Amino acid sequence: MRATQQRVSRQAKAFTAIRSSAVALSAAVLPGLSWAAGTIGETQKQPTNWTAIGMFVLFVGMTLWITKWAASRTRSAADFYTAGGGITGFQNGLAIGGDYMSAASFLGISAMVMASGFDGLIYAIGFQVGWPIITFLIAERLRNLGRFTFADVLAHRFNQTPVRVFAAAGTLVVVLFYLIAQMVGAGQLIKLLFGLDYIYAVIIVGVLMMVYVIFGGMTATTWVQIVKACMLLGGASFMAFMVMWHYGFNPEKLFAAAIDVKKSTSTMGPGGFVTNPISGISLGIALMFGTAGLPHILMRFFTVPNAKEARKSVMWATTWIGYFYLLTFIIGFGAIVFVSANPDFLDADGALRGGANMAAVHLANAVGGNAFLGFMSAVAFATILAVVAGLTLSGASAVSHDLYASAIKKGKATSQDELRISKITTICLAVIAIFLGIVFEKQNVAFMVGLAFAIAASANFPALFLSIIWKGCTTRGAVTGGFVGLISALVMTVLSPAVWEATLGYPKGSAPFPYASPAIFSMPLAFLSIWIISLLDRSAQAQKEQEAFDDQKVRSETGLGAFKAASH
Amino acid sequence: MASELTQRIQQNPQYQRLIKTRSALGWWLTVLVCLAYYGFILVVAFDKSLFATPIAEGWITTWGIPAGFGVILLTIVVTAIYVRKANRGFDRMVEEILEKEVQS
Numbered sequence: 001m002r003a004t005q006q007r008v009s010r011q012a013k014a015f016t017a018i019r020s021s022a023v024a025l026s027a028a029v030l031p032g033l034s035w036a037a038g039t040i041g042e043t044q045k046q047p048t049n050w051t052a053i054g055m056f057v058l059f060v061g062m063t064l065w066i067t068k069w070a071a072s073r074t075r076s077a078a079d080f081y082t083a084g085g086g087i088t089g090f091q092n093g094l095a096i097g098g099d100y101m102s103a104a105s106f107l108g109i110s111a112m113v114m115a116s117g118f119d120g121l122i123y124a125i126g127f128q129v130g131w132p133i134i135t136f137l138i139a140e141r142l143r144n145l146g147r148f149t150f151a152d153v154l155a156h157r158f159n160q161t162p163v164r165v166f167a168a169a170g171t172l173v174v175v176l177f178y179l180i181a182q183m184v185g186a187g188q189l190i191k192l193l194f195g196l197d198y199i200y201a202v203i204i205v206g207v208l209m210m211v212y213v214i215f216g217g218m219t220a221t222t223w224v225q226i227v228k229a230c231m232l233l234g235g236a237s238f239m240a241f242m243v244m245w246h247y248g249f250n251p252e253k254l255f256a257a258a259i260d261v262k263k264s265t266s267t268m269g270p271g272g273f274v275t276n277p278i279s280g281i282s283l284g285i286a287l288m289f290g291t292a293g294l295p296h297i298l299m300r301f302f303t304v305p306n307a308k309e310a311r312k313s314v315m316w317a318t319t320w321i322g323y324f325y326l327l328t329f330i331i332g333f334g335a336i337v338f339v340s341a342n343p344d345f346l347d348a349d350g351a352l353r354g355g356a357n358m359a360a361v362h363l364a365n366a367v368g369g370n371a372f373l374g375f376m377s378a379v380a381f382a383t384i385l386a387v388v389a390g391l392t393l394s395g396a397s398a399v400s401h402d403l404y405a406s407a408i409k410k411g412k413a414t415s416q417d418e419l420r421i422s423k424i425t426t427i428c429l430a431v432i433a434i435f436l437g438i439v440f441e442k443q444n445v446a447f448m449v450g451l452a453f454a455i456a457a458s459a460n461f462p463a464l465f466l467s468i469i470w471k472g473c474t475t476r477g478a479v480t481g482g483f484v485g486l487i488s489a490l491v492m493t494v495l496s497p498a499v500w501e502a503t504l505g506y507p508k509g510s511a512p513f514p515y516a517s518p519a520i521f522s523m524p525l526a527f528l529s530i531w532i533i534s535l536l537d538r539s540a541q542a543q544k545e546q547e548a549f550d551d552q553k554v555r556s557e558t559g560l561g562a563f564k565a566a567s568h
Numbered sequence: 569m570a571s572e573l574t575q576r577i578q579q580n581p582q583y584q585r586l587i588k589t590r591s592a593l594g595w596w597l598t599v600l601v602c603l604a605y606y607g608f609i610l611v612v613a614f615d616k617s618l619f620a621t622p623i624a625e626g627w628i629t630t631w632g633i634p635a636g637f638g639v640i641l642l643t644i645v646v647t648a649i650y651v652r653k654a655n656r657g658f659d660r661m662v663e664e665i666l667e668k669e670v671q672s
Binding site: 118121122124125128129131132133135136137140251252255256259265266268269270273274275276277280281284288308311312314315318319322325326329547550551554557558559560 | 570571573574575577578583586587590593594595597598601602605606608609610612613614616617619620621622627628629630632633636637639640641643644646647648650651654655659662665666670
């Protein structure tokens with residue numbers, strides 16, 4: 001440890017002070033701006049870190065090899081969207097974890113725990129509670145009714161064109177906001193960890209994800225997610241183990257040491273994260289039901305052969321993700337003791353070197369030395385790559401399957417045409433992602449992950465859920481109500497403090513919508529709109545759709561007639 | 569109109585029992601998770617001192633820690649309960665229903 005710290009000290013001196021080190025974090029712990037922990041704030045370029053780059057090149061080499069192997073298995077549109085449906089429940093569970101455990105949540109939540117202790121746990125729990133809901137209400141029925149995208153479920157008895165257009169809009173909006181947040185985070189993180197220029201960092205991420213998706217489709221994306229999930233879980237487990245080992249696996253001793261450093265017991269109880277109950281509940285609704293409406297997560301349920309494996313996938317995903325959040329809590333407390341009290345990791349003003357979100361990265365250095373620091377840096381980069389690849393694949397599928405093949409070609413496109421369109425879309429999305437990543441470099445994008453979740457909870461989830469369980473639901477109701485949810489979530493977010501004050505720069509307290517998340521209003525609004533408009537819909541089409549419900553219901557409950565996995 | 573097969577399955581008493589027990593289980597567990605989570609958030613919003621109280625005299629660990637970890641573990645446990653139940657019971661019921669109705 002001594003030698004490590006000397007090495008750290010030498011390296012740390014080379015770090016430069018950070019202008020806005022605590023921007024993301026201070027925003028995170030302020031009520032009303034609770035989303036900031038989901039993204040990585042502005043950082044300063046660091047000296048080139050060759051160990052980290054070496055580890056990363058190794059990872060990229062491995063993933064490109066996977067992509068090459070996957071490319072030989074990606075011949076049809078079905079292969080591209082669902083990896084031929086041959087992924088097992090256990091593998092898919094890890095891949096879902098890979099999709100969901102982003103670098104921002106790893107670095108952001110552990111940093112939040114370091115700064116305010118218990119509040120970080122409150123935030124993490126929000127991301128966990130959506131998974132049982134998906135298991136009980138969505139996963140099996142989704143697998144039984146759909147084929148490639150969640151729009152397939154809506155299109156099962158509804159009018160193709162409008163529901164496909166709605167689902168594609170819901171998918172693309174969610175994917176785009178999520179993607180921008182990841183790209184900006186990636187650029188900042190890589191600038192920080194590897195000492196590369198922001199613009200190169202964004203381009204590297206964009207190009208690599210494009211290569212994975214274009215050549216390897218869902219097969220490559222899935223395996224990149226699995227490799228990344230194993231690396232992240234392994235690295236985080238090691239860090240938490242080292243921290244607990246130091247305290248003889250007695251949490252009391254760890255907490256005691258943390259309180260010693262903080263010189264206050266406030267870390268052990270709730271702080272300023274949830275002060276307004278409406279904000280707290282609203283945020284909770286967005287996270288809980290948003291998880292059940294994220295298109296790139298829903299799409300993963302079509303990669304397994306049947307409903308049973310879909311069920312197993314969520315079981316594994318819930319377990320790994322829950323375990324991961326428990327680890328981040330220990331890592332955050334470890335960072336209080338080993339990082340925030342160690343002058344090697346602090347700048348002249350006592351702020352964390354490299355920015356507030358570096359807590360876990362410095363801890364990697366403290367417990368495992370420079371080689372492990374390099375490994376965790378590479379893991380963080382790999383994590384971003386895997387997440388953006390999943391998002392891009394989902395966006396590309398919405399365009400090629402929902403818009404092109406179903407809405408425009410009315411199901412008459414050949415598999416090859418569909419595949420071609422999805423590859424072209426992937427290139428377009430990569431270019432857009434790189435472009436927006438550069439445009440938003442200096443912007444505060446902390447609200448975007450929250451917005452993505454709010455829209456998923458207010459548009460995708462209500463339409464999908466009611467179409468599955470309610471006979472009376474009609475095309476008109478689902479589409480109009482879905483758009484009501486989408487637009488109201490968007491507008492309320494723009495009027496909320498996170499955008500109005502933090503991004504647009506209006507004075508504090510001037511935001512017309514005072515809460516952290518719109519979901520408590522926008523989600524019920526969407527449900528209500530779907531309900532009322534469906535009830536008022538007396539068209540012949542509506543009657544036909546309601547009559548088709550019984551067949552759909554039996555299929556969703558028993559899997560009778562569900563799409564089978566394409567054989568290889 | 570629903571197909572003849574759909575009608576036959578809907579009239580199968582075992583199917584009716586499956587739908588009833590499975591959806592009841594799903595909804596009850598959903599309610600349980602919501603109560604635990606939103607209860608947790610409401611305690612945080614209205615009575616912060618409750619979670620900041622040590623679990624015993626002279627301890628540092630507060631009630632908030634087991635409560636928070638408890639919510640995370642609860643999500644895993646209820647998911648496991650549902651999956652176990654589905655693997656052992658519901659799947660067999662589905663198989664039997666389809667075997668009987670699809671082939672007859």
